[in-house]
Amino acid sequence: MAFAALLIGGISLQAHAQLGTLPANTFVGHWVWNAAASSQPGQQQGQPPEPRSLTLEIVAADPGRVEWSMTEMDPKGGAHIQSFNGTGDGRPGPVKGNEMSATAAFTIKGGTMAVAFTTPDGGSDHLSCSLSPNGRQMICRGTESDNKGNREDYVDVYDRR
Secondary structure, three states, X not given: OHHHHHHHHHHHHHHHHHHOOOOOOOOOEEEEEOOOOOEOOOXXXXXXXXXXXXXXXXXXXXXXXXXXXXXXXXXXXXXEEEEXXXXXXXXXXXXXXXXXXXXXXXXXEOOEEEEEEEOOOOOEEEEEEEEOOOOOEEEEEEEEEOOOOOEEEEEEEEEEO
């Protein structure tokens, strides 16, 4: 019976995805960063300028598993790819491809995804993401901190494709 329910749920999710009517509580999908709707931390000396584009492919987002891949195109056209494959229960894991050797801890509860990124030099980025009522946008509000006590708040908005 459990297998049948899982199969029916999977078919339903696939049908919703094909119709473009995914349930509003799923983070799984292909997301494109909306620079116009986002606010980035102030550009400080030594920080790279904002990306030309950023796409995020989330293939799993639940307490048992979080898996994603992100491709960022820098202002010069270079591609930078990062990925994560771990749990959504708050346990940290490595972010592959991250220049700063960051780890990430994801906590998925209900319609919220809380994320804590940390770097060996003491920097951190804490954010909370939720979906718009129709599930077409993911809004992430966060605070980035460096190892000197400087903090910057920001909002990242992603559109589902």
